[in-house]
Each structure stands twice: as structure tokens, then as C-alpha cells.
Amino acid sequence: MKEYYDTRAPEYDDWYLGVGAFTERNRPGWDEEVRELIRTLGALPAARTLDVACGTGFLTQHLRGDITALDQSERMLAIAGExxxxxxxxxxDALDLEFRANSFERVFTGHFYSHLQAPVRERFLGQARRIAPELVVVDAASRPDHECEEWQTRVLNDGSRFEVYKRYFDPADLARELGGGTVLHAGSWFVAVRSRREDLGVSATGRSPSTTALDGAGR
Ligand SMILES: C[S@@+](CC[C@H](N)C(=O)[O-])C[C@H]1O[C@@H](n2cnc3c(N)ncnc32)[C@H](O)[C@@H]1O
Structure with a gap:
């Protein structure tokens, strides 16, 4: 994955902006939903935040508070830094987070969780929970043109090809998978879930106050 994202760094934002290789993609409602997602993230209370796998900082720039942005790719970080x-x-390494327990108020991660296979996923969640009492995950929404879990061949502008593992989420399922939480955004392209330590395990019994928000949010 490192080589893929290092190579993709200079063209990564084309995906958000609908330019370059994405100019011809038919993505109804994409631009509006990107703006909506950005508004949602900007409305989160300011917090001491670790943005894990920040990429080019496209979403990072909208988080409020004291922000630490982590990525394994030098080229992604160079763009995020600018x-x-x-x-x-x-x-x-997002899977080896060397921060003290509770050193942040929030862990945020965008479009990273969907690339993690089961054992690694658990490892990431364990570390995120240790580092901060709140986890916000933004990722891809389930869509008819994709399986909920698949291997994809991705081709970059220079013709290089990479096999990438990727998942697509129903927002309520993602909240349950995180152990409970509140759906912040449930769109055609993106989902966003906030899961706090106090939510953990509660939604499984159906007693969580956030269950109501989960079922109805954003639809
Ligand atoms: C799809 S991009 C997401 C970027 C950004 N968070 C966003 O939502 O636009 C995935 C990012 O994860 C980073 N990444 C992948 N595996 C990583 C790891 N083990 N540790 C740190 N960063 C990693 C890549 O370098 C890349 O920047």
C-alpha cells in the first residue's frame, strides 16, 4: 500500500475534485456530497485530534482544534504540510501508533479503515481506542457497483497498476462494527461515524441512546 499511495500522492486530489482521470466519471451528486461532508467535519467540536492516514490533508484542513496529521507516505505528507x-x-505507521494512552481527544481517519483486513482492523481499533476516547471514521458508502468487500486493480496516471483491498459501508453497520456510535453522515458516496468509548458494546444490546440517531441519521 505504501508504494501505491506514494505514487498516487500528486494525483490523489483529482479523485475529490473530479479532474484528471476522474473528469469523465459519472458521479451524480458527488460535488455536493463532498461539500456536505466537509460541513459535517467542520461542525465537529474543536479537539486535540490525531488524523490517521491523513493523505494530502484534503479532509484534515476542515478539522478544528489542535491537529496532528500522520501518514506513512512522505509524498502525501509533503502535500498535507503545504x-x-x-x-x-x-x-x-497507522498500525503501530506510538502515542501515550489518551494523548488525544479524538482519532480521525478518512478512507483508511476500508483498506484494513480483519486482523489488522482489530489492531487499528485497539490502538485508536487507547489513544483517544473518540474515534471518527469517514469512508466509502456501499454502492450497487461494488461488492461490500473486494480486491480492485487500480491504474495510476503513469500506467502503474496496484491490487488494493477495499470495503464499502452501510453507515449503521459501520457504527455497529466500531462497537457503537452515531452516524454523522450517510450519503450515496460517503459515510461518517463517531464512536466514543462510552458507546462501546452498548449498541449491541440496543440500549444505546445513539441507536436512535444511528437509525435515522442523514437519510
Ligand atoms: C485513501 S488515502 C486517504 C487519505 C485521506 N485520509 C482522505 O480521506 O482523503 C489512504 C492513506 O493511507 C495512508 N496509509 C496507508 N497505510 C498506512 C499505514 N500503515 N500507516 C500510515 N498511513 C498509511 C496512505 O499513504 C494514504 O495517504
Whole structure:
């Protein structure tokens, strides 16, 4: 995955912006939903946040508070650093987070969780929970043109090809998978879930106050 994202870094934002290789993609409602997602993230209370796998900082720039942005790719971090000059940048492995327990108020991660296969997923969640009492996950919404879990061949502008593992989420299922939480965004393209330590295990019994928000949010 490192080589793929390092190579993709200069063209990564084309995906958000609908330019370059994405110019011809038919993505109804995409631009509006990107703006809606950005509004949702900007409305989160300011917090001491670790943005795990920040990429180019496209979403990072909208988080409020004291932001630390971590990625394993130097080229991604270089772009993020230009864009979010107030953030502290850390080059590191998202699966080996060397921060003290509770050193942040929130762990945020965008479009990273969907690339993790089961055992690694557990490892990431364990570390995120240790580092902060709140986890916000933004990722891809389930769609008819994709299986909920698949291997994809991705071709970059220079013709290089990479096999990438990817999942697509129903927002309520993602909240349950995180152990409970509140759906912040449930769109055609993206989902966003906030899961706090106090939510953990509660939604499984159906007693969580957030269950109501989960079922109805954003639809
Ligand atoms: C799909 S991009 C997401 C970027 C950004 N968070 C966003 O939502 O646009 C995935 C990012 O994860 C980073 N990444 C992948 N595996 C990683 C790992 N083990 N540790 C740190 N970063 C990783 C990649 O370098 C890439 O920047």
C-alpha cells in the first residue's frame, strides 16, 4: 500500500475534485456530497485530534482544534504540510501508533479503515481506542457497483497498476462494527461515524441512546 499511495500522492486530489482521470466519471451528486461532508467535519467540536492516514490533508484542513496529521507516505505528507500549515506532521505507521494512552481527544481517519483486513482492523481499533476516547471514521458508502468487500486493480496516471483491498459501508453497520456510535453522515458516496468509548458494546444490546440517531441519521 505504501508504494501505491506514494505514487498516487500528486494525483490523489483529482479523485475529490473530479479532474484528471476522474473528469469523465459519472458521479451524480458527488460535488455536493463532498461539500456536505466537509460541513459535517467542520461542525465537529474543536479537539486535540490525531488524523490517521491523513493523505494530502484534503479532509484534515476542515478539522478544528489542535491537529496532528500522520501518514506513512512522505509524498502525501509533503502535500498535507503545504495545505494545513498549522498541523503537526508525523510520518509513521497507522498500525503501530506510538502515542501515550489518551494523548488525544479524538482519532480521525478518512478512507483508511476500508483498506484494513480483519486482523489488522482489530489492531487499528485497539490502538485508536487507547489513544483517544473518540474515534471518527469517514469512508466509502456501499454502492450497487461494488461488492461490500473486494480486491480492485487500480491504474495510476503513469500506467502503474496496484491490487488494493477495499470495503464499502452501510453507515449503521459501520457504527455497529466500531462497537457503537452515531452516524454523522450517510450519503450515496460517503459515510461518517463517531464512536466514543462510552458507546462501546452498548449498541449491541440496543440500549444505546445513539441507536436512535444511528437509525435515522442523514437519510
Ligand atoms: C485513501 S488515502 C486517504 C487519505 C485521506 N485520509 C482522505 O480521506 O482523503 C489512504 C492513506 O493511507 C495512508 N496509509 C496507508 N497505510 C498506512 C499505514 N500503515 N500507516 C500510515 N498511513 C498509511 C496512505 O499513504 C494514504 O495517504
Amino acid at each position: 495545505r494545513v500549515q498549522s498541523a503537526t506532521l508525523v510520518q509513521g
